[in-house]
Amino acid sequence: MFSVNPVEWIGYAASILIVISLMMTSIIKLRIINSLGCFFFVVYGMYVKAYPVAISNAVIILINIYSLYNLKKEGNKK
Known part of the structure; x- marks a missing residue:
């Protein structure tokens, strides 16, 4: 049967979030995601000792x- 180590789900979630972030048109959303x-x-990386x-x-x-921080600071100047 197909089984995935629970820590691998963290890695998969990380990969998915990185890919999603690269599809954002807003730089703020991109940086947050x-x-x-x-x-x-x-x-x-810490869990699997991939430092x-x-x-x-x-x-x-x-x-x-x-x-x-710089984007927020620039936004406050306008």
């Missing part, structure tokens, strides 16, 4: 947060 996908990849996956996705989350 991408951050969620990256967060799931951090959790997945390069966890570290790179943690850095991407920080980049997304920085970008969202």
Whole structure:
């Protein structure tokens, strides 16, 4: 019978969120959904001891947060 390790579902969810984020036309939605996908990849990477996956996705989350901060700051100037 087909069985999937529960932690793999976290990886699948992360992959799906990343793909969905790349289809967004709004940069804000893209950054938020991408951050969620990256967060799931951090959790997945830590669980399966794939530290390069966890570290790179943690850095991407920080980049997304920085970008969202700058977008909000620019929006307040207008």
